[in-house]
Amino acid sequence: MNDRIKALYQSHILVNAKDTSHQGKLEDATHVLEAYNPMCGDQYTVSLKIVDDVIEKATFDGFGCAISKASTAVLTKQIEGKTLVEIKPFIELFHELVNELSDQSPESLTSDEDLLAFAAAREFPERKVCATLSWEELLLSLRGSMMK
Amino acid sequence: MNDRIKALYQSHILVNAKDTSHQGKLEDATHVLEAYNPMCGDQYTVSLKIVDDVIEKATFDGFGCAISKASTAVLTKQIEGKTLVEIKPFIELFHELVNELSDQSPESLTSDEDLLAFAAAREFPERKVCATLSWEELLLSLRGSMMK
Amino acid sequence: MFNPETIKQQFPIFKQKTPLGQDLVYLDNAATCQKPLAVIDRITDFYAKEYGTVGRSSYWPATETTKNYNEVRGKVQRLLNAAHEDEIVFTSGTTDAINKVANSFLRPRLNAGDVVIISEMEHHANLIPWQQICTEKGALLKVIPILDSGELDYEALESLLTNKVKLLAVTGVSNALGIKNDLLRIIKAAKGFEVPVFIDAAQSVAHSEIDVVALHCDFLVFSGHKIYGPTGVGVLFGKRERLREMAPLSYGGGIVKEVTIEAASFQQSPNKHEAGTPNIAGVIGLGAAVDFINEIGYAEISAHTKAITGYALEQLKAMEGIQVIGDVDDRAPVISFVMEGVHAHDLSTFLNEKGICIRAGHHCAQPLMHRLNLMATARISFAIYNTKADIDALIIALKETQAFLS
Amino acid sequence: MFNPETIKQQFPIFKQKTPLGQDLVYLDNAATCQKPLAVIDRITDFYAKEYGTVGRSSYWPATETTKNYNEVRGKVQRLLNAAHEDEIVFTSGTTDAINKVANSFLRPRLNAGDVVIISEMEHHANLIPWQQICTEKGALLKVIPILDSGELDYEALESLLTNKVKLLAVTGVSNALGIKNDLLRIIKAAKGFEVPVFIDAAQSVAHSEIDVVALHCDFLVFSGHKIYGPTGVGVLFGKRERLREMAPLSYGGGIVKEVTIEAASFQQSPNKHEAGTPNIAGVIGLGAAVDFINEIGYAEISAHTKAITGYALEQLKAMEGIQVIGDVDDRAPVISFVMEGVHAHDLSTFLNEKGICIRAGHHCAQPLMHRLNLMATARISFAIYNTKADIDALIIALKETQAFLS
Ligand SMILES: Cc1ncc(COP(=O)(O)O)c(C=O)c1O
Numbered sequence A, B: 001m002n003d004r005i006k007a008l009y010q011s012h013i014l015v016n017a018k019d020t021s022h023q024g025k026l027e028d029a030t031h032v033l034e035a036y037n038p039m040c041g042d043q044y045t046v047s048l049k050i051v052d053d054v055i056e057k058a059t060f061d062g063f064g065c066a067i068s069k070a071s072t073a074v075l076t077k078q079i080e081g082k083t084l085v086e087i088k089p090f091i092e093l094f095h096e097l098v099n100e101l102s103d104q105s106p107e108s109l110t111s112d113e114d115l116l117a118f119a120a121a122r123e124f125p126e127r128k129v130c131a132t133l134s135w136e137e138l139l140l141s142l143r144g145s146m147m148k
Numbered sequence C, D: 001m002f003n004p005e006t007i008k009q010q011f012p013i014f015k016q017k018t019p020l021g022q023d024l025v026y027l028d029n030a031a032t033c034q035k036p037l038a039v040i041d042r043i044t045d046f047y048a049k050e051y052g053t054v055g056r057s058s059y060w061p062a063t064e065t066t067k068n069y070n071e072v073r074g075k076v077q078r079l080l081n082a083a084h085e086d087e088i089v090f091t092s093g094t095t096d097a098i099n100k101v102a103n104s105f106l107r108p109r110l111n112a113g114d115v116v117i118i119s120e121m122e123h124h125a126n127l128i129p130w131q132q133i134c135t136e137k138g139a140l141l142k143v144i145p146i147l148d149s150g151e152l153d154y155e156a157l158e159s160l161l162t163n164k165v166k167l168l169a170v171t172g173v174s175n176a177l178g179i180k181n182d183l184l185r186i187i188k189a190a191k192g193f194e195v196p197v198f199i200d201a202a203q204s205v206a207h208s209e210i211d212v213v214a215l216h217c218d219f220l221v222f223s224g225h226k227i228y229g230p231t232g233v234g235v236l237f238g239k240r241e242r243l244r245e246m247a248p249l250s251y252g253g254g255i256v257k258e259v260t261i262e263a264a265s266f267q268q269s270p271n272k273h274e275a276g277t278p279n280i281a282g283v284i285g286l287g288a289a290v291d292f293i294n295e296i297g298y299a300e301i302s303a304h305t306k307a308i309t310g311y312a313l314e315q316l317k318a319m320e321g322i323q324v325i326g327d328v329d330d331r332a333p334v335i336s337f338v339m340e341g342v343h344a345h346d347l348s349t350f351l352n353e354k355g356i357c358i359r360a361g362h363h364c365a366q367p368l369m370h371r372l373n374l375m376a377t378a379r380i381s382f383a384i385y386n387t388k389a390d391i392d393a394l395i396i397a398l399k400e401t402q403a404f405l406s
């Protein structure tokens, strides 16, 4: 295996893809999102429990490639405890991290290793959509009804 | 003007294209054919008076290029007096005369100069359709109801 | 400085003689244009070095192909000044685009008694698709008539507009006569009745700048092969909301979200409208054609073809027995004429002996020809590589033909 | 003697390394095939030396182009063993051909309560166009189910056939699994009820001889780009009487007899069905692709791809954690498999690092995947230039990926 591909699938991503700590459905979910990529069939259901504009709990269910699974796992882990206002810049940061056209180095954006791992997607623009699948869906929901 | 094109438009064709002797409609026509080339818009009405399977009179009306006009004029002139049985091989001879793939020399097919003039169309396959327009229509009619 | 001779050198076909040993004088550009080396090479390189499919792969060369394919969308967007990249859909040509909009936009929106407006000078491609759906639905196809000059009767248009009109489809330029239509005026009138407007720009894009935002048209279509690009590719511009509300232009792979035997749901435009494997090489070659146009610039292109057209008109009008069809001050680089006593087809055959290519016939505009009482005309049309020398050769050959035939 | 290495040398893309410095191992031939030099050169020569439009001109190069274009019709006729040249219509691809037959043949003949039959293994292109028209008309789309082996349930087909069935559309080969259908059996059953049969031969023509007379099908379609030809061109074979009785596939120039604002009358097929400027370079390139196939011959082609397929199956089945989908003795050169614990998309990204191109996903056959309870598979598919060395490289890379990812 060469370095490029090792970087993409470095242990953080493989570990997160197998991390089941945030898998499942929330009985008391206030919001349920469907993230779906029709091109490849990857599909995740993200359950959120939002109380007073704070995401108290987040879990996911579904299937897809290692990248989309890991990124959904990281998303659900890291948004817990954040307010709705905090989430938008957080998602934008993630998008910047995987954006192959960005002029900002990944390290200047974050020092969180779970997030940094996805910066390798800059080398694989066709997989960016895997990395951002659930993040994008959450952003769309924020723009839509969720913020009201 | 080069020889190729001179041959195509040699005096026989130009003269026949301007020959009005068989132009017009027959008052006592027994059959009226419409020869039409949708690609270029050439259109002739050929009127025939057929009595006892003999073409007693043939005239035409319409417009089109010099080749189609001359060939229609020659057709109407030469079929007068022929029986329906004689016409089919006559039309086939004409087709052979203008067929660029024919292995028979024009001179071996006929010595009639009005007909021979069209052999130059062998050099201009895209104009063959002009030369055979009315002839083809007559052949179709023979195959159809006319022979019965 | 702009020099058509150096431009001509970029088109390989002019490097050789015709089979009869003549220089090629190509004057049928309204039918299709010759291709510059840059376009030919782009296609060759694509097939020889980086060929792959688009849209659904994570391997080279398909990733490279997908990137290049989508870049052309951006190029076309900028060429037409469209507001969004997703307003550009690739089709296989103008005819294809018109048929698809007729099926997918007009058919479900047209009811008995409704009206579709076209003009009397339309190419059959911008007439029959609408006509057939009107017949199917019991709707009326109404026509903006032309004046004797060949120009549209704009006042008549105003009297045709009502709330019953579901579409107005009109060409930017008459392919048969070279008449330019006042699209701004037409579209403004149509918008007064909220009528969607469809522009056939097949004869426009090669020669003049187009701005779909300024025009405010709902749809605009053209073909790659008439703008120095490959065959088998065309463009449909559609306003974002139009493309979103329409059913897919055709159905197949690459456009769906979910499919069961019972039903299918679709992605958003432009994906939604590009079912199946597109003409990838065609789109990539089209990108090279757009680059070619941009490198010269519309200012130069328009000025040059206008100058050639003016020169040709002058020469033709100075000849006896030649009648130019259509009486307008400003025309696109397309001229139709008749030579007294000589049928256009015979003329074309004669000119071919001199290496000169012209078009003869009804130019797929039978209703227009009928209106003008013409059976066939000879048509010459110009592109960026035509020179005054081409016109001089034409005029000499016309005179010779006249002497011989008439 | 047949030698895939010398064949490979005829395909320029294999002369270079991938951007990552690997030899290209192209195993996505069911999506699209690479192009031999003969095809690329033919297209280049066409554009550079003899480019013109087709069908209505009396000047060189258009006369030459028209001749060459129509010669390809004869080549395709012979390739399919069609009875008449006018049974061959050029389209812009398989998807395009299916949509057009759906619009122009099926739509006017389908009434509420009628039935259209397809199979459970169809590509979306041979499903959604029929589905949408069934929905529009209140007709029923019924499905020949598959058995667990992946094969069609031919007995179930027999129970679906009634006098209400207006069309049966089925693929020759499943693009997702490589399963071959017994077309003779299907068509014979359909003919018992006088049901017109439409064959999607997109996955068939590259690898095996087709004889439309022996098959007795009414329609058969395929794409040029999957048989070593250019993008943007496809073929619709239709029985003469079918093509004659159908409305034009689309409307525009070159297909009409007479046109007024009110109505249009049309020429006979094939002209009638080829409105507008076709993909001329595409058709001419397709002719070169047919020549390429004929030069090697179907006997060699079938034998070679069969051997490679057998070898690949053997190697795959010998691996732990690999499950080949579909359990049949004889398959087309297409194999779908899943690797335990590794998603097909990740696998494809890994293999790309080795220069190996495979397809991952649902292969535009969602109902089939659903039936098989699969979300995505990895698919490899072979062409005449693939070698055992390609398979060996694949197997090594699969093992490495497995070690790293699962
Ligand atoms: C069985 C089958 N049908 C139809 C198609 C669609 O072909 P195209 O994309 O060339 O229109 C394909 C190829 O993707 C196929 O494999």
Ligand SMILES: Cc1ncc(COP(=O)(O)O)c(C=O)c1O
Residues within 6 Å of the ligand: C030, C031, C093, C094, C095, C096, C123, C125, C126, C171, C173, C174, C175, C200, C202, C203, C223, D253, D276, D277, D278
């Ligand atoms: C005004 C106009 N519309 C439509 C068309 C049809 O274009 P295409 O044949 O490329 O589909 C043409 C060209 O022939 C044209 O000149």
